[in-house]
Amino acid sequence: MNIKESIVTKNPCYTCGRTITVQGLMIHSVGCPQPKASVFFNNWNKSSANVCVHAVLQADGTVLQLLPWNRRGWHCGSGSKGSGNNTHIGVETTEPDTIKYTGGSSFKDFNPAATKDFVTKTYKTAVELFAYLCKKYNLNPEKDGVIISHSEGHKRGIASNHGDVEHIWNKYGLTMAQFRKDIKKAMNGSTAAQAPDKKQETTTGTGGYLVKITAGILNVRKGPGTSYPVSTQVHAGEVYTIVGEEMNGSTKWGKLKSGAGYISLGYTKKV
Template sequence: MNLYKQLLTENDCYKAGRTIVPKGVMVHSTGANNPWVCRYVPGNDALGYNTGGNHWNRAGFSKCVHAFVGKLADGTVGTVQTLPWTMRGWHAGGAANNTHIGFEICEDGLEDSGYFQTVYREAVELTAFLCREYALDPGADGVVICHSEGYKRGVASNHADVMHWFPMHGKTMDDFRADVARALEGEEKVTYEEWKAYMERYRRELAGQEPTMPELVADAAAMGLTDGTRPRDLVTREECAVMARAAAKTPR
């Protein structure tokens, strides 16, 4: 889990200051094609900045969740906590506000498998963290539910999330609960698509790092052995061959 914190202290929900003893976790998704967490929080260098002034950290705002899962400034996926976990959120539109921690997964266009797998795994890890923190059993009845399940139980308003999205990628809430349970047991199963998403995320993180030997990288670039970009990224056999060939042709 990649956890940040930016509490929405100007939101009316935060100012109400009511607390709960968490009895469960409710999973929501935003219902808007915008995967960036900075759509919902003021932001910072790590989260990205909300430049439209439409974030949720405003007085007069009648809803608030405990966290958002989505893209950060660098394009990787993470979680930003927006309320203390034991504060009563305004997320369910029903009695689940009194019992459940609620978080939103930032939707994209719903069809990107790589994005879905990455935010799904982040949501699993967040839920496992919360279950561990508050001694919750994800397999127990009504503990880990989505908004649409909450509606069917009479504890939330009539929303479709997340069952309008998860099945598009072969997932159900039963799968989600099972994955949370496996995460708690330390027996996470990672699919090939999830592994690829993790690898892409890892490569992006490496590519964004500064070189540890900048002078040598600059020398190599001057010699035409490399263009100097992605100095900390992984190298393929093909790239090795190209650099070796260039080195062999370099006058000595």
Template sequence: MKLVQSILTKNPCYTAGRKITVKGLMLHSVGCPQPRASVFINNWNSPSYNNACVHGFIDGNDGTVYQTLPWNHRGWHAGGAANNTHIGVEMCEPACIKYTGGSTFTCSDLATAKASAKRTYNAAVELFAMLCKQYGLNPTADGVIISHKEGHARGIASNHGDPEHLWRGLGLSYTMAGFRKDVKAAMGSGSAPSDGGTKQPATQMYRVRKTWSDSKSQLGAYKVLANAKKKADENSGYKVFDASGNVVYPAVSTPAPTPSKDTSYKVQIDISNLNIRKGPGTNYGRTGQFTGKGIFTIVQESKGEGATLWGKLKSGAGWISLDFAKKL
């Protein structure tokens, strides 16, 4: 796997600077006939591109992986709560397909298209194996590795059918169940997909430091969290960090949602499937409605889980995440 860092430093998602504790990985495909990752990177690396941002693209021509966000950075890829927990990676799609509506398409060169899809699949397996090792994730555990389609079925992503629609449309035998098994196998071999692979993910190492950036203050790295906690307790001012630099001890308290504030302004929504919820946060149920694209009036604001700012629609339909709205 060739991994190239090409961070979208101008994208509003990156400049927002929000971090997540990585709990899983979500696999996407771009949904258009464009195999070159550079096209997306060039278009998305702009202050005005504020409707999406992912952690990586996999080029359909050569399988190169381009990292476009820090792995523990909160992305805009799922259209739902999975943004707060999952890394999102897009596989580019063959140039020889043509979408005819929704997730259906025609293909003018099936052999070329299959080769491209196989290339991105294999690179995704290696990338996800690397990330599972880095974050101590079990690829076959429930909800750890999911597709965008599976995320929607779980109620944590918008209504998309990728990437299964691409594999199915090209007559490939790939499935997400098989993908998870291939990732697990690759973790055991350190290489591309195989039929075996039963080794367990790499052990998470917990580091005891004053701050993550102050590596010289590190007192030790521990496989057992309890031992790391004990060491931190014995040394004033020390904390326990996971492999991605997140504080795991002492626990960081999450502030309660702030009271709503009356306001009145208009926002523009550029995605058609933004969930409307019964309250200001993903812990509130969905109303079953979507905003659609257009301009809407916000009459109240409230901060929910993870300091996400939510807005109440003037129509009374409910609340939306303002991460996906542009204030006018």
């Protein structure tokens, strides 16, 4: 997971400055064949926009954060039917361009294998983000009403009448009940650790742990040391998942879950 802040500073949800006491998290699906989160930033970073979620997720693990987590969003309706805006963080999952909507929540799937792959990858990103937010706000994902979909919010009378995310998740064997269990597992896994192996590498459990980059620009190297070539770069404020640690001299290197390589953990902070 890679959290990138891209705050919609022109959106009324941001400019009004209204905050909430976070009591839960609501997951949505964008309802159109659009895999790029940046499209929603462009649509909602306007003074004329009347909606906004806190973040949009991509299949590649990117989380585009559009609002501060405790800012009141407008993601589940208006008036009394949208009262979930006052209590829940709203997160959208992008959808693949291999589908075409035919009306309401019905759609045609032109490449079932690719669609399933996309949906399961955004699901995985959602699990990681929700585990992070549950830890941040001390939420129990298995407690009633904490983790809900837009459609579940409607049944509770706190959201408008939408069918997401079940309209697309259920077609690929994904359920909200399993989602809540997987979030709980990810929260537990983030603190698990195993003994180092002979290479002095420490694995950090299935879930790993999250770090925020504190350096302006930090090189990602193909191995745990400055002698290895640079594969890419990360930037201040971005959040990444570390799944392994290895010492090289006095420097501790973290293995990125994305597979991009290693970063020096001296330029990061655990979150």
